[in-house]
Amino acid sequence: xxxxxxxRNSLRHSAALRALLxxxxxFVLLIxxxxxxxxxxxxxxxxxHQALEGRLAAPVKGxxxxxxxxxxxxxxxxxxxxxxxxxxxxxxxxxxxLGTPKPSEVPAFCGRCHSDPAYMRRYNPRxxxxxxxxxxxxxxxxxxxxxxxxxxxxxxxxxxxxxxxVSDPRSPVYATNIPxxxxxxxxxxxxxxxxxxPTDQLAKYKRSIHGEALLQRGNRLAPACNGCHxxxxxxxxxxxxxxxxxxVCHSATRDLFVKSPHxxxxxxxxxxxxxxxxxxxxxxxxxxxxxxxxxxAFCTRCHEPGSKGLAAAQAMRASLExxxxxxxxxxxxxAKAANAGVEMSDARLTLQEAQTRLIQARNVIHSFNPKQVExxxxxxxxFAEKGVAAGKAGLAEVQFRRRGLSIALVxxxxxxxxxxxxxxxxxRQKM
Ligand code: HEC
Ligand code: HEC
Ligand code: HEC
Ligand code: HEC
Ligand code: HEC
Ligand code: HEC
Ligand code: HEC
Ligand code: HEC
Ligand code: HEC
Numbered sequence: 001x002x003x004x005x006x007x008r009n010s011l012r013h014s015a016a017l018r019a020l021l022x023x024x025x026x027f028v029l030l031i032x033x034x035x036x037x038x039x040x041x042x043x044x045x046x047x048x049h050q051a052l053e054g055r056l057a058a059p060v061k062g063x064x065x066x067x068x069x070x071x072x073x074x075x076x077x078x079x080x081x082x083x084x085x086x087x088x089x090x091x092x093x094x095x096x097x098l099g100t101p102k103p104s105e106v107p108a109f110c111g112r113c114h115s116d117p118a119y120m121r122r123y124n125p126r127x128x129x130x131x132x133x134x135x136x137x138x139x140x141x142x143x144x145x146x147x148x149x150x151x152x153x154x155x156x157x158x159x160x161x162x163x164x165x166v167s168d169p170r171s172p173v174y175a176t177n178i179p180x181x182x183x184x185x186x187x188x189x190x191x192x193x194x195x196x197x198p199t200d201q202l203a204k205y206k207r208s209i210h211g212e213a214l215l216q217r218g219n220r221l222a223p224a225c226n227g228c229h230x231x232x233x234x235x236x237x238x239x240x241x242x243x244x245x246x247x248v249c250h251s252a253t254r255d256l257f258v259k260s261p262h263x264x265x266x267x268x269x270x271x272x273x274x275x276x277x278x279x280x281x282x283x284x285x286x287x288x289x290x291x292x293x294x295x296x297a298f299c300t301r302c303h304e305p306g307s308k309g310l311a312a313a314q315a316m317r318a319s320l321e322x323x324x325x326x327x328x329x330x331x332x333x334x335a336k337a338a339n340a341g342v343e344m345s346d347a348r349l350t351l352q353e354a355q356t357r358l359i360q361a362r363n364v365i366h367s368f369n370p371k372q373v374e375x376x377x378x379x380x381x382x383f384a385e386k387g388v389a390a391g392k393a394g395l396a397e398v399q400f401r402r403r404g405l406s407i408a409l410v411x412x413x414x415x416x417x418x419x420x421x422x423x424x425x426x427x428r429q430k431m
Contacts, residue, residue, distance in 0.1 A: 043083035044090045045075035062161030065170070069162075071123055078109070104144055106153040107132050134233035150191070157181055173231075176215060178224035179205055201225070204281035223249070228280070243272035250274070256366040288324075291365055292317035315370035319377040320361060326384040327354050333391025340398040347390035354383035 050060040063069045068077065076083040081090050081097035091097045101109040111132035113119055120127050131154075135141040140151040157173055158164075164171035172181040183202035185191050192199050205211045205225070213222035228245045230236040239245050247254035257263060257273055266273060277298045278284070289296040292313050293305075303309030330351055338344040357380030364373050 043074050043076060044086050045079075045081065045083050048090070049075070059161040064162070065164055065168075066162035067165045067168075070165075077113075103149040103153050104147070106155055107135055107141070107144070110154045131232045134230070137233045138230070139234065150185070152182075152185065156185070173226075175220055175224050176218075178226055179211070179215070182225045201281045208282045209285050210283060221249070241272075243275065246274040246278075253363060253366050256364060260366060260368040262368055286362070288317065288320055288362070291320070312368060312370050316365050316368075316373045319370065319374045320358070320365075323354070323358050323361065323377040323380045323384060326381055326388065327351065327358065330354070330384050330387030330391055333395060334387060337391055337394025337398060340395070342394040342397050344390070344394055347387055347394070350383050350390065351387045354380045354387060356380075357383065 046060055046063075049056055051057070059075070063074070068074075074083070075081075079098055079100075080095070082092065082095035083090060085092070085095070089095075091099075093099075098109070115129055115132045117129045120129050135154070136145070140153070143151045144153060155163075159172050166173050168174060169176075171177065179202055187199055187202040189199045206215065210222045210227075213219040214224055226236075227249075228236070229242060235242050236245065236248060239248060254273070263273070266276060275283075277290075278286075287296070290298050293300055293310055297313065299310060299313040303313065334344050334347045334351060337347075357376055361373050361376040361380065364376050367373070
């Protein structure tokens, strides 16, 4: 009974007890801390906070991997205060202590250094100092100013305690981690409720050719979310709108597109250049079925049967199919001849030329001009024909060798029989 009451009472007073214990701890730290010069040299912020618990101690552990700590910066570089003072008055606002920034204050908090070129260049002459300025142009930055604290600030994307170098594979903004970092909010329907925008970008991206290339094949040239949306600003450098961002990397395709009839038509209709056909988050691996008049063709989405557009679609597809089937035929013949032991490496080089033209033709369809496509496939066909001829010649050589072999065999067997008969005749004469 008595012990129970004691327990209940101590539970009731546990908050007060904890505070008391903490006060004793500070006192001990104060006494133990001051005489030792090695501890005094270390920031008091670190010494004291590492002896605390929970959210007050976690930052110290985190700093092991922090890019700032590696440059000799510490708690007080960001939070201010006087790290030479031992007690709680290290955190005196009169000593420049800033406390913990609210989300709306974070950009300016980081920007104190990151927007100061003179300061930053002391550490790294090439580092950019436009992150805050760019961030202010993004939807995140603009909504933050208007009081929306659910948007991403610097620490939502970079973390804090530690902030890792962007080249650190464990950084949340390391290329292969970015989709999950953005997806933490954008793929969470509960979090994004009320904004009225889709939350399927991450799922779609993972299925796309870009997602597959980056996340499964490790092709770092393929864009993560920031490859199209920019790191900090509304758009990456050199693009006026995310809608037309594809041209940053696919410039050869865009050069064809801008001279095509679609450029003027899409501009007039306010349609984006590439994603009108390919989509944005779920760009699929292109196939020849996407051009023409079949069920998977893009062209039938807008062009009526019998229109000039569909006639062109059919003509371009026909050019591709003609080259493909002749190339396939040549490949079969050349492979057969090579299997039979004929030297076919020259023919293989010729077939590679035809293959290159096929790839080129699939790009040139973006001129949406059947003549331009045909010019490329015709060149390809010439190589394919050469391949067919070489394959046939190879197989003829095989035939010739086989015929030669049979004749030689007949002669050999004939000679053997003659010799045998002759031997028998000699035997018989002896008897
Ligand atoms: C003697 C121990 C001690 C020293 C030295 C100390 N702190 Fe603290 N700090 C605390 C305690 C205890 C708290 C939590 C109580 C509070 O909020 O006031 C705290 C809270 C904080 C917070 C969180 C404030 C919040 O409200 O979320 C920050 C940031 C911080 N300290 C930074 C620093 C920095 C920077 C220094 C060095 C200049 C420093 N501290 C030195 C004990 C210390
Ligand atoms: C690069 C700047 C930077 C450095 C260096 C830094 N902090 Fe912080 N700290 C922040 C920011 C920003 C926040 C606000 C939290 C957020 O935005 O997620 C914060 C929050 C905190 C909090 C409140 C945590 C909470 O969960 O409420 C404490 C305590 C703290 N820091 C202590 C420290 C200590 C101790 C050190 C040194 C070991 C340190 N910080 C180093 C930027 C920094
Ligand atoms: C929406 C996510 C996001 C937000 C918000 C964000 N960053 Fe970044 N940050 C990135 C990405 C992504 C990179 C580039 C990583 C790379 O180069 O591969 C980056 C790179 C950086 C770099 C390295 C230099 C550079 O510019 O490439 C610094 C410094 C930086 N950010 C600071 C900040 C600061 C300060 C803020 C707040 C104003 C901030 N970031 C807000 C995602 C973000
Ligand atoms: C006291 C000044 C200062 C403050 C405040 C500060 N930083 Fe830094 N930051 C630096 C310095 C210096 C570097 C190292 C630059 C270098 O050597 O490339 C750095 C590096 C970085 C890097 C790594 C860049 C890279 O190229 O990998 C990131 C990311 C970063 N800081 C983000 C932040 C964020 C987010 C905040 C706010 C929470 C912040 N910083 C606050 C000074 C500061
Ligand atoms: C902390 C949560 C959070 C993180 C992390 C985050 N965002 Fe956002 N983002 C938001 C919120 C909230 C909005 C506001 C929604 C709106 O525009 O109505 C937003 C808006 C956007 C918009 C504008 C949408 C529109 O057209 O209205 C884009 C684009 C965007 N984010 C891209 C990104 C990318 C790319 C990343 C990662 C590099 C990222 N976000 C990381 C929360 C986040
Ligand atoms: C290949 C380029 C590309 C990649 C990669 C990409 N986006 Fe987008 N994103 C776009 C385009 C284009 C739009 C449409 C912009 C417009 O119409 O102005 C868009 C729109 C958005 C929007 C606005 C809402 C919507 O769905 O239309 C959000 C939010 C967004 N993207 C987030 C992301 C996130 C998160 C990732 C990574 C998982 C990502 N994006 C990857 C190109 C891309
Ligand atoms: C940051 C550069 C970058 C941006 C921006 C970009 N892409 Fe890509 N894209 C690539 C790379 C790299 C590949 C090759 C990936 C692989 O297969 O390894 C690729 C592949 C493709 C493919 C498949 C090509 C093939 O032959 O299989 C298509 C189609 C495509 N992108 C369309 C788009 C569209 C549409 C956009 C805009 C919404 C876009 N890309 C934006 C870099 C980019
Ligand atoms: C988003 C709708 C849309 C899609 C999808 C589309 N087109 Fe078009 N196309 C147009 C518009 C609009 C014009 C302008 C002339 C018109 O109004 O017919 C046009 C014009 C053309 C022209 C010039 C014809 C003329 O009348 O001068 C050709 C050729 C063409 N498209 C081929 C294609 C092919 C091939 C595809 C499939 C790969 C395709 N288009 C897909 C909308 C589209
Ligand atoms: C009118 C529809 C349409 C538009 C608009 C369009 N494409 Fe395509 N694209 C296609 C079709 C159809 C294919 C498939 C060709 C094949 O494989 O036979 C394709 C294939 C591709 C390929 C793979 C083949 C190659 O070119 O190497 C890339 C990359 C590509 N498109 C990028 C783009 C870019 C970038 C833009 C914008 C400048 C764009 N596309 C605009 C219909 C379109």
